[in-house]
Amino acid sequence: MPVNDQKPCQTLDNDNEFNQIVYDLWMNEGFLIGDYMLKTGQMSPFYINLRRSISIPNLLGRMSRLMYEQIDRLTNDRTEPMYDMICGVPYMGLMFATCISQQYNQKMLMLRKEAKQYGTKEMIEGIYRPGQRVLLIEDVLSSGTSIIESVIAIRQCGLIVDDVVVFLDRNERGKQNVEHLANVRVHCTFTLNHLLHGLRSFDFITEQQADCCRSFVDLNPGIISDPLRKIALQCADMIQHHHNNEWK
């Protein structure tokens, strides 16, 4: 399925709220036009920096609320509990997860980027037992590398991850990469198309600039390194085995 055919995740109710967020992000350099290198090493004609919001608590709070409303809708659609605790992809996903955890009384785990070499040497901090379900939280989805790395680390601790909620999908191949390689469902609260639409409505960017961003993501192959691809598939197989044999 082409990425841009994805069903929009936002509703008309939160359209205005999102536009206000777009306004605040633009005013605080949360969206930049220019040449920026991505994690994959590719050069992008734009950059989304939601980290700017940590200095504007009200903005981070509003984004987290829209994210939680989506989690709530997803939860209501399920017959069984969707998760036992939330966990953010470091670093910015951790900020969203902390905000959601505090605002909505959700249990949380903290995933490190690297295991500490002293103390308990844990990769994941918090209270959990193997077999519990984790809902992963991410700020921006590009290639999906960060999510896949986090899923692997969480699964290696014996936890289950079947879903990830992302505030903003750059409309690259990240969603397909995560779903295919990590076997995790990706739920995006907003997409690049929503963001560009908002930026255009304020006349912050020209139609030509919006087109340039769209063309870039349409053609971006969303590279996942071969070693990560291999580990992700091995891990997904291993976890499927556990699902089938031990936790049923």
Ligand SMILES: O=P(O)(O)OC[C@H]1O[C@H](OP(=O)(O)OP(=O)(O)O)[C@H](O)[C@@H]1O
């Ligand atoms: O889908 P991907 O290709 O992985 O890109 C998305 C990731 O990139 C950014 O973080 P970054 O890797 O820059 O790290 P940071 O947390 O140190 O800011 C962003 O916050 C996502 O986590």
